[in-house]
Amino acid sequence: xxxxxxxxxxxxxxxxxxxxxxxxxxxxxxxxxxxxxxxxxxxxxxxxxxxxxxxxxxxxxxxxxxxxxxxxxxxxxxxxxxxxxxxxxxxxxxxxxxxxxxxxxxxxxxxxxxxxxxxxxxxxxxxxxxxxxxxxxxxxxxxxxxxxxxxxxx
Numbered sequence: 589x590x591x592x593x594x595x596x597x598x599x600x601x602x603x604x605x606x607x608x609x610x611x612x613x614x615x616x617x618x619x620x621x622x623x624x625x626x627x628x629x630x631x632x633x634x635x636x637x638x639x640x641x642x643x644x645x646x647x648x649x650x651x652x653x654x655x656x657x658x659x660x661x662x663x664x665x666x667x668x669x670x671x672x673x674x675x676x677x678x679x680x681x682x683x684x685x686x687x688x689x690x691x692x693x694x695x696x697x698x699x700x701x702x703x704x705x706x707x708x709x710x711x712x713x714x715x716x717x718x719x720x721x722x723x724x725x726x727x728x729x730x731x732x733x734x735x736x737x738x739x740x741x742x
Contacts, residue, residue, distance in 0.1 A: 694732030
């Protein structure tokens with residue numbers, strides 16, 4: 589009995605995941621969208637306000653049309669529903685993002701958590717775990733949190 593080995597590697601900004609004869613390709617945009625979706629869903633549901641915030645954030649950050657943002661987020665939601673272990677793949681995001689990009693992603697994560705006016709414990713725990721997963725230092729997370737609150741008060 590042989591086990592299929594999973595091989596992950598980057599080709600440019602695309603993450604290639606190969607298991608046996610299956611080959612999945614993820615780009616950095618998708619990985620960021622999946623990260624935001626997993627945080628929004630960590631309290632058991634994704635509210636309409638959180639969905640709107642994610643559409644706005646990925647659209648602005650990646651300069652996408654609203655239809656492209658919707659397609660990206662829908663794909664991330666579907667993949668996470670089908671493959672909850674996709675979260676492990678998100679760890680690979682750390683190797684394609686610069687420290688500035690990671691901090692920007694953390695600000696987006698805070699915006700998703702705060703979109704519905706409350707910070708659910710599950711969402712905050714997921715946010716901090718995700719930040720660690722993508723290689724953010726506690727200092728960078730605090731800077732991102734400060735930026736989030738500065739944006740809200742400005």
